[in-house]
Amino acid sequence: MSRPVLSIRDLKVEFVTRRGVLRAIDGVSFDIARGEVLGVVGESGAGKSLTGSAVIGLIDPPGRIAGGEILLNGERIDDLPAAAMREIRGRRIGMVFQDPLTSLNPLYRVGDQITETILAHLDVSAAEARRRAIDLLKEVGIPAAERRIDGYPHEFPGGMRQRVVLALALCAEPDLVIADEPTTALDVSVQAQIIALLRRLCAERGTAVMLITHDMGVIAETADRVAVMYAGRVAEIGPVRAVVKDPLHPYAKGLMGSIPTLEGAADRLVQIPGSMPRLNAIPRGCAFRPRCGSAFARCHIERPEPLRVGEHDVACFLYAQGAPAEPAAAGPGTEARR
Amino acid sequence: MSTPATKGIVEPAPAAAAPKARWRWRDSDILASFLSSKVTVLSAIVSVLLIGGSLLAPLVAPTNPFDPATVDLMDSLMPPRWVEGGDPRFLLGTDNQGRDLYSAILYGMRVSLIIGLAGVAIAAVLGIGLGLFAGWVGGRVDAFVMRVADVQLTFPAILIALLIDGVVHGIVGNAQRENTAFAVLILSIGLSFWVQYARTVRGSTMVEKNKDYVQAARLIGIPAPLILLKHVLPNVIGPVLVILTINIALAVITEATLSFLGVGLPPTQPSLGTLIRIGNDFLFSGEWWIVAFPGLTLAAFVLAVNLVGDWLRDALNPKLR
Amino acid sequence: MTEFPLIEVTDLRRTFDVSKPWLERTLARESRQLLKAVDGVSFHIRKGETFALVGESGSGKSTVARMVVGLLEPSGGEVRIAGVPMTGGSHAAERRRLRRRIQMIFQDPFASLDPRWRVGDIIGEPIRAFGVAENRRDVTARAGELLRLVGLDPADAQKFPHEFSGGQRQRIAIARALAADSDFIVCDEPTSALDVSVQAQILNLMRDLQDRLGLTYLFISHNLAVVRHMATTIGVMYLGRLVEVAPARQLFAAPRHPYTRMLLDAVPDLAMSGRPRTPVQGEIPSPISPPSGCTFHPRCGLANDRCRAEAPAPIDGVACHAVAEGRVPELRASA
Numbered sequence: 001m002s003r004p005v006l007s008i009r010d011l012k013v014e015f016v017t018r019r020g021v022l023r024a025i026d027g028v029s030f031d032i033a034r035g036e037v038l039g040v041v042g043e044s045g046a047g048k049s050l051t052g053s054a055v056i057g058l059i060d061p062p063g064r065i066a067g068g069e070i071l072l073n074g075e076r077i078d079d080l081p082a083a084a085m086r087e088i089r090g091r092r093i094g095m096v097f098q099d100p101l102t103s104l105n106p107l108y109r110v111g112d113q114i115t116e117t118i119l120a121h122l123d124v125s126a127a128e129a130r131r132r133a134i135d136l137l138k139e140v141g142i143p144a145a146e147r148r149i150d151g152y153p154h155e156f157p158g159g160m161r162q163r164v165v166l167a168l169a170l171c172a173e174p175d176l177v178i179a180d181e182p183t184t185a186l187d188v189s190v191q192a193q194i195i196a197l198l199r200r201l202c203a204e205r206g207t208a209v210m211l212i213t214h215d216m217g218v219i220a221e222t223a224d225r226v227a228v229m230y231a232g233r234v235a236e237i238g239p240v241r242a243v244v245k246d247p248l249h250p251y252a253k254g255l256m257g258s259i260p261t262l263e264g265a266a267d268r269l270v271q272i273p274g275s276m277p278r279l280n281a282i283p284r285g286c287a288f289r290p291r292c293g294s295a296f297a298r299c300h301i302e303r304p305e306p307l308r309v310g311e312h313d314v315a316c317f318l319y320a321q322g323a324p325a326e327p328a329a330a331g332p333g334t335e336a337r338r
Numbered sequence: 339m340s341t342p343a344t345k346g347i348v349e350p351a352p353a354a355a356a357p358k359a360r361w362r363w364r365d366s367d368i369l370a371s372f373l374s375s376k377v378t379v380l381s382a383i384v385s386v387l388l389i390g391g392s393l394l395a396p397l398v399a400p401t402n403p404f405d406p407a408t409v410d411l412m413d414s415l416m417p418p419r420w421v422e423g424g425d426p427r428f429l430l431g432t433d434n435q436g437r438d439l440y441s442a443i444l445y446g447m448r449v450s451l452i453i454g455l456a457g458v459a460i461a462a463v464l465g466i467g468l469g470l471f472a473g474w475v476g477g478r479v480d481a482f483v484m485r486v487a488d489v490q491l492t493f494p495a496i497l498i499a500l501l502i503d504g505v506v507h508g509i510v511g512n513a514q515r516e517n518t519a520f521a522v523l524i525l526s527i528g529l530s531f532w533v534q535y536a537r538t539v540r541g542s543t544m545v546e547k548n549k550d551y552v553q554a555a556r557l558i559g560i561p562a563p564l565i566l567l568k569h570v571l572p573n574v575i576g577p578v579l580v581i582l583t584i585n586i587a588l589a590v591i592t593e594a595t596l597s598f599l600g601v602g603l604p605p606t607q608p609s610l611g612t613l614i615r616i617g618n619d620f621l622f623s624g625e626w627w628i629v630a631f632p633g634l635t636l637a638a639f640v641l642a643v644n645l646v647g648d649w650l651r652d653a654l655n656p657k658l659r
Numbered sequence: 660m661t662e663f664p665l666i667e668v669t670d671l672r673r674t675f676d677v678s679k680p681w682l683e684r685t686l687a688r689e690s691r692q693l694l695k696a697v698d699g700v701s702f703h704i705r706k707g708e709t710f711a712l713v714g715e716s717g718s719g720k721s722t723v724a725r726m727v728v729g730l731l732e733p734s735g736g737e738v739r740i741a742g743v744p745m746t747g748g749s750h751a752a753e754r755r756r757l758r759r760r761i762q763m764i765f766q767d768p769f770a771s772l773d774p775r776w777r778v779g780d781i782i783g784e785p786i787r788a789f790g791v792a793e794n795r796r797d798v799t800a801r802a803g804e805l806l807r808l809v810g811l812d813p814a815d816a817q818k819f820p821h822e823f824s825g826g827q828r829q830r831i832a833i834a835r836a837l838a839a840d841s842d843f844i845v846c847d848e849p850t851s852a853l854d855v856s857v858q859a860q861i862l863n864l865m866r867d868l869q870d871r872l873g874l875t876y877l878f879i880s881h882n883l884a885v886v887r888h889m890a891t892t893i894g895v896m897y898l899g900r901l902v903e904v905a906p907a908r909q910l911f912a913a914p915r916h917p918y919t920r921m922l923l924d925a926v927p928d929l930a931m932s933g934r935p936r937t938p939v940q941g942e943i944p945s946p947i948s949p950p951s952g953c954t955f956h957p958r959c960g961l962a963n964d965r966c967r968a969e970a971p972a973p974i975d976g977v978a979c980h981a982v983a984e985g986r987v988p989e990l991r992a993s994a
């Protein structure tokens with residue numbers, strides 16, 4: 001296998017507060033290969049966006065990268081100076097956020113923003129940049145792109161705006177796109193369109209994508225592999241089909257079981273009791289232990305490291321040597337009230 | 339970045355939440371931010387000293403300058419104690435009527451503060467009431483109240499005081515001037531300061547009234563005045579407290595200005611402003627202390643309270659923290 | 660089953676005046692702009708059932724909900740609860756009595772609880788207001804009982820809302836809705852602000868409570884999978900109109916309206932069953948100037964001239980010319 005586009009090794013992110021140091025990301029590692037879409041899911045506050053921010057070097061001051069490394073095409077980028085990082089953002093890493101308006105400057109014409117980005121990062125003439133911008137807008141499905149390229153962001157409806165952002169993220173032909181909840185603010189019917197578009201464009205260009213979302217459905221449709229995050233750690237990572245259909249980690253099992261689907265009109269949804277611990281109260285040992293129906297002695301003491309189980313990497317002792325019960329029956333499926 | 343859901347996770351359970359505390363000012367955060375700013379701590383100390391000293395004036399002042407029996411015209415225009423010709427009885431010297439300036443400042447400050455506080459109280463009650471009402475009802479009522487507020491803003495406090503003064507005197511006659519001066523001052527400050535409260539409260543009320551907790555209260559059938567009082571008011575009062583601190587300083591200045599201009603209190607009931615006015619007449623004849631010490635006190639008080647108010651505004655604004 | 664439905668909504672309408680202020684409008688010579696947020700919606704809910712409203716953002720779901728609970732005056736049409744009209748001059752006393760039976764759960768559990776009130780007071784407010792209990796001790800006891808019912812601890816009554824997570828707050832909101840012995844609960848996107856795992860807890864709780872207390876729900880959501888899990892009957896809204904009403908099972912097995920089919924196609928295929936899907940077209944138009952005729956026609960693959968000219972009336976639960984004319988192709992037999 002060739003070198004991954006993005007490689008995160010044992011990343012740690014901390015917030016220094018008056019009450020002490022809060023570790024929000026605690027040893028996250030994964031790779032994304034060329035043309036691959038890695039979905040990142042998990043509870044709110046699990047550290048999905050923070051991981052994305054760390055990659056693009058945009059962690060705001062009380063926070064800092066406290067350990068590990070981030071490699072883009074084999075080069076370290078987590079320790080670059082701000083100016084060099086700015087060059088990488090936009091040129092080699094494109095970004096798509098939940099609210100399209102945060103990525104677009106309301107005062108500039110859409111076309112100018114795209115051509116400017118192209119000119120800043122690629123060695124082409126102004127006319128060529130504009131031509132590329134129009135092509136790109138056509139490609140993301142903006143009707144009458146020649147005319148609309150001179151419109152302002154507010155003149156585009158929500159879904160169209162997100163298409164423009166997608167065009168903006170892709171215009172400098174980056175190696176990696178980080179999409180943080182790109183469809184959460186959109187209508188259900190438009191979500192599917194944007195997701196399909198992202199998938200197609202990145203496949204065509206061989207762009208690697210880190211797709212952060214709450215929505216397991218979006219992941220199932222789009223991602224090649226998926227990382228399930230919990231309390232700042234990766235609980236399970238593996239090919240999307242394997243993780244969605246046959247999750248191994250008790251949290252991933254609970255998560256998958258708790259999603260209502262059109263197909264399975266099950267009477268009761270699987271319910272994970274309790275809620276994710278706050279950053280200052282993450283228990284020793286396995287972070288999921290207090291909510292886990294299969295926890296045993298070892299989970300209280302030692303922190304599980306990722307283990308290879310088939311196609312999955314699972315951070316759970318149930319799959320380690322000497323686990324007590326048969327893993328298949330594990331899971332937080334038990335009825336629990338607080 | 340901080341979606342509501344993440345917020346719940348960052349904040350550790352405030353187990354130490356004081357059982358009776360109604361205010362959710364994340365107490366410890368505010369206290370820490372307070373202690374970390376030396377200027378604020380100093381300003382707070384100065385404010386407390388000045389306010390405390392003036393409110394306790396009868397206890398801490400060596401003489402009662404309002405009591406003609408204790409005042410001796412022979413002592414008039416004495417310089418401060420450490421200046422040549424100073425009298426050890428009068429720390430900061432005396433004024434043209436022989437009143438001990440140190441005591442006069444304490445008593446004067448008390449008068450100024452009472453007028454300022456009462457004026458600001460009237461302004462706050464009027465402004466908050468109108469703001470709540472306008473923000474809740476909306477539409478034409480709102481437009482009307484806000485236009486009145488706009489017009490009001492174009493009148494300086496002094497003009498209002500002169501107007502009220504004129505009207506009051508037209509009614510009760512000039513003879514009563516001394517008795518009405520207090521009321522006129524308080525009323526003028528009240529009537530010129532309410533706009534800020536009304537605007538702030540109206541804005542927040544319009545935001546709060548659409549929040550679901552207000553809808554839930556409506557659904558339960560709680561009458562609107564009660565909803566305003568029990569739900570909306572506690573949630574819009576934060577910024578008002580900040581305006582309040584800053585306004586008290588402003589009201590003291592306004593009172594001083596009015597008294598300086600002669601619309602305010604008579605010389606027999608000297609406020610800080612009156613003292614400064616009297617002192618002003620003597621400035622060029624060499625008796626600088628009569629204007630200097632009341633002036634400095636006023637400046638120190640206003641500065642200190644403003645600094646505390648500024649800090650409070652930033653401390654209560656989550657975006658600046 | 661009772662002979663008449665608990666809730667009956669007939670031809671409900673609501674317009675909002677979204678014009679600029681009068682002076683500005685006159686100067687710019689613009690006419691008044693009216694937004695038809697809800698345009699002739701009729702449905703009924705039987706006791707113990709869950710009626711769900713689905714549709715995209717801006718289709719008028721929340722507006723219907725607010726009119727049903729009485730937070731918003733309808734511009735036309737009628738809401739009847741237990742046969743009693745909730746608007747109009749008569750029945751005032753009965754209406755007051757009925758109001759108590761209707762409560763609402765809101766979308767954002769961070770906005771629906773007064774941040775300055777203790778949980779016990781929040782739940783106690785309806786108990787006092789409706790006179791369920793008067794003295795302090797009874798109110799506290801009842802609040803504790805309700806907290807236990809929704810899976811919290813009676814001791815939580817002493818805490819403030821910000822001390823709870825989103826899911827716990829939604830439980831508190833549910834406890835408040837049940838406090839006055841209400842049996843009809845309008846839920847406006849009760850779980851869309853929550854994580855999926857927390858959503859599962861809340862949906863399970865709502866169904867348990869329905870079974871135990873015989874509650875009736877009007878359940879609003881844009882998530883079809885959630886609706887499928889909760890609803891007995893489903894109404895699909897588009898631009899202020901109900902385009903299809905059908906029993907849940909039937910709606911998912913054999914959707915008839917083209918918009919319903921489109922919505923179903925947009926649902927991501929989590930089971931990766933390879934369900935056949937057609938891509939969705941376009942976006943919901945502005946409700947201020949909705950398209951003529953059937954408002955869905957610009958996005959509909961089956962639209963013809965009649966659709967562009969004439970608004971379809973609901974026939975047998977579906978408002979679509981193509982369905983009425985039998986032009987809709989039979990759907991896959993799956994699902």
Ligand SMILES: Nc1ncnc2c1ncn2[C@@H]1O[C@H](COP(=O)(O)OP(=O)(O)OP(=O)(O)O)[C@@H](O)[C@H]1O
Binds near residue numbers: 022046343
């Ligand atoms: N400035 C900060 N100070 C302290 N903690 C912070 C700060 N910013 C973020 N965090 C914490 O970092 C953790 C990770 O946050 P992040 O935004 O990455 O979560 P997320 O998985 O993206 O959640 P969501 O799904 O809600 O977007 C959270 O627990 C959050 O509370």
Ligand SMILES: Nc1ncnc2c1ncn2[C@@H]1O[C@H](COP(=O)(O)OP(=O)(O)OP(=O)(O)O)[C@@H](O)[C@H]1O
Binds near residue numbers: 718881946
């Ligand atoms: N108070 C109001 N004034 C003006 N327009 C309004 C008002 N309330 C709602 N609307 C409009 O009515 C339409 C229907 O709104 P409604 O909130 O009922 O939609 P919804 O289906 O609940 O959408 P969502 O899924 O976003 O909650 C929207 O176009 C909205 O902009």
Ligand code: SF4
Binds near residue numbers: 292294296316
């Ligand atoms: S079994 Fe142990 S290691 Fe695995 S998730 Fe449960 S608590 Fe964690």
Ligand SMILES: [Mg+2]
Binds near residue numbers: 048049050180
């Ligand atoms: Mg995030």
Ligand SMILES: [Mg+2]
Binds near residue numbers: 722
């Ligand atoms: Mg709504």
